[in-house]
Amino acid sequence: MKAKFLVLIILAVLAAGLLAGCAGEEGKQVTTPATTPEEKKEIKAAFVYVSPIGDAGWTYMHDQGRQFIEKKYGIKTAYTENVAEGGDDERVIREYAEQGYDVIFTTSFGFMDATITVAKDFPDTIFEHCSGYKTAENVGTYFGRMYQARYLTGIVAGAMTKTNKIGYVAAHPIPEVIRGINAFALGVKKVNPEAKVYVVWTGTWYDPAKEKEAAISLLDEGCDVIAQHQDSPAAQQAAEERGAYSIGYHSDMSKFAPNAHLTAAVWNWSVIYSYIIEQVMQGTWKSEEIWWGIDRGVVGIAPFNDAVPEDVRKMVEEEKEKYLSGEVAEQYPFVGPIYDQQGNLVKAEGEVMTDEELLSMNFFVDNVVGEIPAASE
């Protein structure tokens, strides 16, 4: 009896609160348009991360960017880590908007719909979504052309392999990952047409045990260089233990595998974050679809291991210079002739793939061994 009574009370409180909340909210919305001051105000930026910050992966690099802008511009930043896509993202984004953050960065593809939904309710707040394709008046997107750095690291891998078998531990078969694998393979092909890139899917962004297992299976198959599209350095450590070579991703992972780690394809988000924050501070921000490359410094490669010989370094530098000087298109190395695994010509000699084609890429180039799991019909 007592229990029933308690529950009734709680329900009554909840209901009353909800009604009061609704009423209060309407009142608030009338007053919000008044807060569009001309004077320069303090900028506050919030970051919504999909995973814990950790020490090497995707979120870690975004957080490096956050710390950079906090220091450089003296602005207040906040973050929430390990936010579940589809479940909690909308609440967290909304909380930041309600707290009056001027710009909110949502750093995972899966936050796309939640970002758009909340942005509709906060037209005066700026939202920046990383790696998605939906924009709005107050929602911009940003990403980096990581495939350019992948291509350069592929050159290193192709030059260093002895067995002509290069392993690639990959997370999910989405276009971003596939593009990275293909660019890497094209780099390998450039210096070593005999070598093949062997892909293993882990089905997870972050699972050190699984990543290591996948790397070991590749090493067992005779691969002597291991590349990865994963958040942990586990694959690097596997290569280190076996005396093989490795190519890192996200950050310079050399401290996890000092002997194996040849170089890494790395992010530098501070470039984009600085650009956006400056636009916001000057009041000149507008919704853009930023997709910058190595020429802007958003992506790059980590310092070489001593094991990388001088001629290889030189070749990589020369290729990198082509991007910086504008000698090649941004889409390079996706310039024909490009063949798929079945030997079909995807792009004829000299033809450049469009950004649309890059963003929806769903095939492997001819020197990749592995399968892209098919979607449903």
Add this chain to the structure above:
Amino acid sequence: MRWNYLAPVISIVASLAVVGVMLAVMGINPLEAYIVMFSRSFASKFGLAELCVKTTPLILTGLAVAIPLRAGLWNIGAEGQLYMGAFAASVVALYINLPEFLVIPLMMAAGAIFGMGWAAIPAFLKAKFDLNEIISTLLLNYVAIYWVEYMVYGPMRGKEVYNFPYTDLFPDAATLPRFFGTRLHLGFLIAILIAIAIYHILKRTDFGFAVRVVGANPRAADYAGISRQKIIFYSMLLGGMLAGIAGMIEVSGIQLRLRPAISTGYGYAGIPVALLASGNPLLVILSASLFGFLYVGGSALQTTYSVPVAIVYVFQALIVLFIIGGQSLRRGD
């Protein structure tokens, strides 16, 4: 009797005190932090709606644990039953052409049946062979979660998802109506109604009586001519059914598609929810909202203070620990 209600209150207050010390060490004023947690969860339309959103699956998984618990059984498998319910509901939503008004009821039925079916396996093994239900329900969780993963990576992967492991969005007819421009959806009401119904079933029906007798004194049940096997079997089935409905509600009300991580551990959280409520279905509503508050308030702590998520987990775990401590206190009574 009084002690029964006092123990959880003491547990909660004690955990708040301990966590308060922790927050203070980190340079955060604990009082202010608690005010933030409360005001963010109760003082705004969206906070309150989110509280209900988080509470909804917890009520159902709490009941999924509580009902078998009343019969003396541990259902650790609510998580898996939830996933199977979500899977079945998604199949109905995406692949079966139905008149619009039938979609939601059929999704719910499919979710209920699959949750029930998933619970039937350990229930049968327990009733027939006395196989430990803790182990069988726990292990079946992994099977269910990987089954859903397999489906969204392969056969059920959507066409408009850029190869991400999601299904396409459900059609509108397959989504639960939302209210007040928030994420509050019909599932909340359904969960409350189910809890009230279960309360009456346990209290007033022969089945409910039998469940309570089997749980309280199995030997007495035997003497009274109550079939223990039957009660074990059906109480587990009923629990699985509710967890399955929780899965259906989660995909239909919140996620709007099937994906690998649809639950942030709701099935496991159902265990302390049921314990805190001592298996009383009405109190499950209360304890589920407490856990819902921990989720929403915990994320408010993060958005306000940028504390590492690990701190929030420690906080939540401490409260659960204190509750278990409170339980043993009550047992000593």
